[in-house]
Amino acid sequence: MSASGISSPTATTGPRLVEIDIEGMTCASCVGRVERKLGKLDGVSASVNLPLESAQVTVPAGITDQQILDTVKATGYTARLKNPPLPAPTPTHDVDPRSAHGPHPGAAQDSAAAPVDHGGTTDTLRPRLTLAAILTIPVFLISMFPALQFPQWGWAVGALTLPVVTWSAWPFHRAAAINARHFASTMDTLVSIGVSAAFLFSTVTMFMDPMLTAQGSDMKGHAPLYFEVSAVVVTFLLLGRYLEAKAKAKAGDALKALLSLGAKEATVLRDGVEVKIPASALEVDEIFVVRPGEKIATDGIVTDGTSAVDTSLITGESLPVDVTVDDAVTGATINTSGRLLVRATRVGAETTLAQMGRLVSAAQAGKAPIARLADRISAVFVPIVLVIAVLTFALWLVFSGDIQGAFTAAVAVLIIACPCALGLATPVGLLTGTGRAAQLGILIKGPQVLEDTRTVDTILLDKTGTVTEGRLGVVDVVRLTQLPEAEVLRLAGAVESHSEHPIAHAIAEYARTRGELPEVAEFSSSPGGGVRAVIEGHTVLAGRAGWLEENGVEPSASDRAALLIQQQRGTTAIWVAVDGKAAGLIALKDTIKAGSVAAIATLKGLGLRPILLTGDNAAVAAQVAATVGIAPEDVFADVLPEGKVEAVRKLQAAGATVAMAGDGVNDAAALAQADLGIAMGSGTDVAIEAADLTVMGNDLGQVATAIALSRKTLGTIKTNLFWAFFYNAIGIPVAALGLLNPMIAGAAMAASSVLVVANSLRLRRFGS
Numbered sequence: 001m002s003a004s005g006i007s008s009p010t011a012t013t014g015p016r017l018v019e020i021d022i023e024g025m026t027c028a029s030c031v032g033r034v035e036r037k038l039g040k041l042d043g044v045s046a047s048v049n050l051p052l053e054s055a056q057v058t059v060p061a062g063i064t065d066q067q068i069l070d071t072v073k074a075t076g077y078t079a080r081l082k083n084p085p086l087p088a089p090t091p092t093h094d095v096d097p098r099s100a101h102g103p104h105p106g107a108a109q110d111s112a113a114a115p116v117d118h119g120g121t122t123d124t125l126r127p128r129l130t131l132a133a134i135l136t137i138p139v140f141l142i143s144m145f146p147a148l149q150f151p152q153w154g155w156a157v158g159a160l161t162l163p164v165v166t167w168s169a170w171p172f173h174r175a176a177a178i179n180a181r182h183f184a185s186t187m188d189t190l191v192s193i194g195v196s197a198a199f200l201f202s203t204v205t206m207f208m209d210p211m212l213t214a215q216g217s218d219m220k221g222h223a224p225l226y227f228e229v230s231a232v233v234v235t236f237l238l239l240g241r242y243l244e245a246k247a248k249a250k251a252g253d254a255l256k257a258l259l260s261l262g263a264k265e266a267t268v269l270r271d272g273v274e275v276k277i278p279a280s281a282l283e284v285d286e287i288f289v290v291r292p293g294e295k296i297a298t299d300g301i302v303t304d305g306t307s308a309v310d311t312s313l314i315t316g317e318s319l320p321v322d323v324t325v326d327d328a329v330t331g332a333t334i335n336t337s338g339r340l341l342v343r344a345t346r347v348g349a350e351t352t353l354a355q356m357g358r359l360v361s362a363a364q365a366g367k368a369p370i371a372r373l374a375d376r377i378s379a380v381f382v383p384i385v386l387v388i389a390v391l392t393f394a395l396w397l398v399f400s401g402d403i404q405g406a407f408t409a410a411v412a413v414l415i416i417a418c419p420c421a422l423g424l425a426t427p428v429g430l431l432t433g434t435g436r437a438a439q440l441g442i443l444i445k446g447p448q449v450l451e452d453t454r455t456v457d458t459i460l461l462d463k464t465g466t467v468t469e470g471r472l473g474v475v476d477v478v479r480l481t482q483l484p485e486a487e488v489l490r491l492a493g494a495v496e497s498h499s500e501h502p503i504a505h506a507i508a509e510y511a512r513t514r515g516e517l518p519e520v521a522e523f524s525s526s527p528g529g530g531v532r533a534v535i536e537g538h539t540v541l542a543g544r545a546g547w548l549e550e551n552g553v554e555p556s557a558s559d560r561a562a563l564l565i566q567q568q569r570g571t572t573a574i575w576v577a578v579d580g581k582a583a584g585l586i587a588l589k590d591t592i593k594a595g596s597v598a599a600i601a602t603l604k605g606l607g608l609r610p611i612l613l614t615g616d617n618a619a620v621a622a623q624v625a626a627t628v629g630i631a632p633e634d635v636f637a638d639v640l641p642e643g644k645v646e647a648v649r650k651l652q653a654a655g656a657t658v659a660m661a662g663d664g665v666n667d668a669a670a671l672a673q674a675d676l677g678i679a680m681g682s683g684t685d686v687a688i689e690a691a692d693l694t695v696m697g698n699d700l701g702q703v704a705t706a707i708a709l710s711r712k713t714l715g716t717i718k719t720n721l722f723w724a725f726f727y728n729a730i731g732i733p734v735a736a737l738g739l740l741n742p743m744i745a746g747a748a749m750a751a752s753s754v755l756v757v758a759n760s761l762r763l764r765r766f767g768s
Contacts, residue, residue, distance in 0.1 A: 015043070018057045018065060024077040025050055026175055029186040029382050033179075037075045041067065049427050054082060076178040122245045125171075129238040132168035135160045136231040143228035154206050154213035154225055158199075161227040165199045169234045171241075185382040193386075194414035195233055198226040198742065201407055224404045226411070232743040233415055243754045262332045262353050266297035269341070279331075282347050290340040298331040299346035307338035311697075352696075385417040385732070392736045405738055412735035416745035417728060425720030428760040433713030436763050441681070441696035442706045449692045450717070452676040453710035455657045459603055459678075459703075460636075460648060460670070462662035463614035463624055466680055466700060467600075468590040470663075472503055474510035475571060476587035480559050481578075488584035489514060492576045495533040495540045498523045503574060504531065507542075507586055530575075541577040542586070553577040570623025589620075596628045599700035604629075606707055608659070613647055615639055644670035661703050678703055709766055716763055720756045727752050 025031060031048045034055065038046040043060035057068055065081060072079035139160050142148050175188035202225040206212060266279045267289040274289055279297040282288065287303060290296050308320035311333045320336050323329055329342060331351045348354065389410045396406030434444050464470045477485045493511020496504035498520055511517060523533040530543015541551055559582045566573040571587040600610050611634045612625045621637035636647050648670050651658050660674035671677030671691045679691035680698055695702035731748065734740050
């Protein structure tokens with residue numbers, strides 16, 4: 001750490017990701033300038049976000065944090081490090097490296113540049129707006145209504161306007177001056193010049209003709225003064241910026257709420273004594289207590305107790321989840337009933353909540369490809385507008401000789417052209433859309449994902465854990481001898497209760513619900529084959545047919561016919577033999593998730609072709625597909641883990657744009673290969689890391705919601721950009737022709753920014 005408090009380059013040779021807070025930016029032109037300046041540093045690339053007033057900078061070895069901050073300062077803005085440097089992410093299939101991962105949303109750190117008031121928050125804008133509004137009302141009334149005019153009213157109006165165009169308008173003048181020192185211009189340049197020109201022109205006119213308003217109302221309100229233009233424009237622009245600041249704060253509420261969900265305190269067990277400590281002080285493997293109604297302090301594993309946990313804050317799912325010993329729990333979820341002892345497995349920046357915060361922050365700070373066009377236009381926009389304003393003034397003088405008309409048209413051009421809406425169109429849409437997604441338990445890794453969701457037309461669904469529960473349950477007990485079905489189940493449950501195999505667990509659990517299980521002796525098992533034991537004097541075997549045959553049990557033709565029937569029904573059947581004879585079959589099936597049928601219908605409604613992908617046999621796959629509404633020809637069965645990638649490639653080669661939804665380690669490669677990878681949050685970290693979208697719950701319906709919300713967010717951004725471009729394209733020529741009063745131009749410009757933000761805020765109601 002250097003004396004200035006800025007870290008030196010990391011020891012790693014690869015690039016790292018640095019996030020900085022930037023103060024003083026007001027429009028898309030500011031964003032473009034900062035990005036261009038930082039981009040001139042060798043190997044540095046930056047993505048600057050206007051609403052968040054931050055930048056994510058990819059920095060190579062050899063470039064220090066201080067160089068980054070100095071470059072921003074040289075551009076005319078102040079900056080400070082937000083977080084410690086992070087390793088730069090490794091992108092997958094062309095994801096923007098600046099948006100694939102984000103920094104931990106921790107507290108901002110000290111920096112060499114102190115924050116300054118740049119007029120961008122509601123607290124700083126409110127007093128300036130209040131003064132402007134109070135003084136502008138009489139200025140406007142006196143100037144526009146001859147009946148209210150009195151002798152020498154011009155001087156009175158000028159005096160009332162002076163505080164408005166100086167103190168109230170100071171944020172515009174200050175930003176314009178800073179940029180002018182660096183031979184640059186922004187929207188504040190246009191506002192400052194327009195407001196100052198109107199005021200100075202009026203003041204000079206008054207001094208040149210002191211008797212201009214001496215006769216009071218006899219002037220009929222036609223004195224060539226523009227004090228009211230200056231005052232009204234400043235007031236409207238401050239009002240627009242104030243409403244915009246409030247709306248942007250609302251747009252970021254979802255992320256702020258997400259990051260504030262964590263528990264503040266934890267009760268740990270130390271030497272058998274309960275001790276309250278800050279949740280941030282928890283350490284890995286420490287045991288902590290969670291009472292009913294309390295938040296779980298951090299991610300962990302239950303070591304004692306049973307309860308139901310409300311996971312809605314993280315997953316978006318409303319139903320509580322039952323947990324018991326050895327079950328994983330997530331920090332910030334709420335224990336609703338029993339007392340739990342939990343062993344911490346992740347703390348601090350490694351928790352699920354912190355990782356969610358990183359992903360959401362990264363997505364909000366990044367840029368969709370569509371936003372690049374706006375950046376390129378805004379880079380040259382302000383200088384072009386200044387030229388147009390000068391030409392407008394000159395051409396009016398040449399062709400009409402009307403200096404008053406020329407001045408009015410030129411000022412209107414300056415005011416109407418401010419590209420505020422252009423700079424807000426994309427980032428506010430992203431801010432609101434990704435924030436709403438987080439509230440619904442959906443994490444969007446970056447803006448590129450929004451483009452990908454628009455183009456996908458096929459979605460591969462891994463059966464186990466995605467369409468189905470991923471847990472086998474007993475659906476039928478078939479007797480093959482005179483032994484009753486209940487006895488077949490009782491004996492099978494007893495012998496399987498000593499096995500660790502998932503199928504054995506399912507059988508034993510089901511059998512326990514039907515009655516008490518007998519004692520077991522001489523238990524033995526054969527991996528991949530079956531289990532054997534002596535129960536109440538009888539030798540009982542349970543397993544597959546080949547293993548029974550190895551143990552001297554030969555199923556008859558009728559027995560095998562019964563097995564075939566079960567397989568045709570899409571079940572997995574386990575043989576049960578008693579004293580050397582096949583006694584029955586236990587049929588199990590992976591149950592379909594409650595919302596899968598509706599979710600697949602929704603995916604079809606979004607224009608997607610759902611395809612079922614599974615390692616199970618064709619009979620099981622066909623039965624599941626038929627139940628959930630997937631066409632028989634859209635089933636890929638008997639697919640090995642390595643075959644999942646090949647399935648994605650095959651579809652892509654046929655011209656499909658493929659999304660893939662999965663939750664296991666064996667899905668990770670296919671998720672990365674797909675054009676859009678969607679990880680189910682109940683799955684593994686490897687799957688989540690490989691995906692572009694993550695749904696924190698285990699409901700397939702969230703996959704459909706994720707795609708729909710992503711498309712809606714992209715649509716909102718496009719709508720914002722269209723109106724921002726359309727507004728300037730129409731407004732500038734209208735103003736240049738003298739058909740637009742500068743006061744109306746100021747109101748319209750302020751309204752355009754507010755409307756763009758308001759349009760984005762509609763995303764907050766998505767899914768509600």
